Amino acid sequence: MGAAAVLYEARWFLAFVVLAIWVVLKIKQYYRLRHFKGPFGTGWFEIWHGFAYFSNNSHMKFKEATDRYGPIARIGPNELMTTSIELLAHINGARNRYTRTRWWYLVGRFQPNRDTIFSEVDEAIHTKRRAQMAGGYSGKENPDLESSVDIHVAELVQLIRTKYCSTETKINPFDLAKKTQYLAIDVISHIGFGEPFGDLLSDQDVNGYIEDVDKGTKALAYLLAFGLTELALGTPLMYLLGRSEKAKTGFGAMTANTRRIISKRLEDDPDMSKGTDMLASWFRHGLDKEQLVTESILQLMAGAETAATSMRSIMLYLLTHPRVYARLQAEVDAAVKDGRAAPYPSVVSNATQRQLPYLWACCKEGMRMHPPVTNSSQKKVPPEGDTVMVEGKTVYLPGGTNIGYCVWGLNRDQKIFGADADYYRPERWLNEEDPKKLAQMNQVHEMLFGYGKYQCLGKPIALMEIGKAIFELMRNFxxxxxxxxxxxxxxxIGAVFRTDDFLVEATERSVS
Known part of the structure; x- marks a missing residue:
């Protein structure tokens, strides 16, 4: 009897053995995290986790889990989600041995076999890359940074004034969500490449970049939901899935344009010694041409979407809370009247807008109520496991466990923000008398941009852009x-908000 025949005769026994092994492994996996409670079935299967991403409402699904099951909830066989600020600070601390989870962070890879600072899971490489790129995000090596932001904030104001203002005789609604996207993309492309895409001046999505990123984000959400990021983005399969740089519009065209700009820069100035933007800084600190391409694409995608979402959410809460709106506009007008803010058409300086307490209370509260992104930023517990303190209790985290950040839940935590944590009240940032509690509140705000060794390098730019834009929108209209x-x-979608039809009306104010 041949081997094939033997295998055929034993097929049911072999199937039973395979099934038995699978069941044993499942039971073992379940028992590793059995002390952590979560929605039905999460200890055995990834179904709940996947459907959370499919729902287009994952931030609320994760919050519901931590609300019901505590500061650490189980959302999958090897996945936990936490709202514990002390645990998150510990996980992201400079000296810990937690690492990034490959299945999540691979969504930041845009080219096969080439990681970005976001997708890189090797801690040593990631730390080195951060050091190489930090200077490009600071004003020290990018002296034109603030003036570049000012140019496009002024363009936004001018676009609204000349094309979209409403009057007593004509209402002219427009989509503020789109305009904030145009602003954010022009800012980040200008400071990154030395030349903006030109969305504001043309009042359109130049080359279809925004539309294509929306499609790509949906695809990434499906990969996360099905747990296929490793297969699709961590193997040669990505060569088949990647967008062609021969495309005339969208992500492929944007990648080709990025490569063209970088190639031209290197051709004209091989050492990039004349440049004063991000590209020049990154190149001088050791990034090669392909790394410049991938990191430029990343900062366009990450920097633009987070800033745009923050601006539109801040504006929504201002427009729907008249008391807050009036107080902020009074603070803005006072800064203009006493000369702290330069007269129109100048844009308020970063130094001035950062010193306006109510402006920043409104900005922080808007971002707290509606965080710009809700990615869980999952980290992997060190192989030997870790014992941590959570709300006064000792908790053991088995090695290899993935643990993520429940963004929505932490930012609505009543233990930190009070009984009215679900409501918009900017004064909470100004009137809190307990220094420790205020420090906790500010720590939660910082975590919106990553924390510790994983903090977003673009945070100062984003805050500058957001503050300037809100100030000028309130000053002028x-x-x-x-x-x-x-x-x-x-x-x-996955962890990024897509906002459409944020229809608003702007009427011109007399400015000085």
């Missing part, structure tokens, strides 16, 4: 929401 019943249409 009076605002109202067009559709009070449904001010915008929004979905959470």
């Amino acid at each position: 009076d605002w109202s929401v067009t559709n009070v019943a449904e001010p915008w249409k929004e979905t959470n």
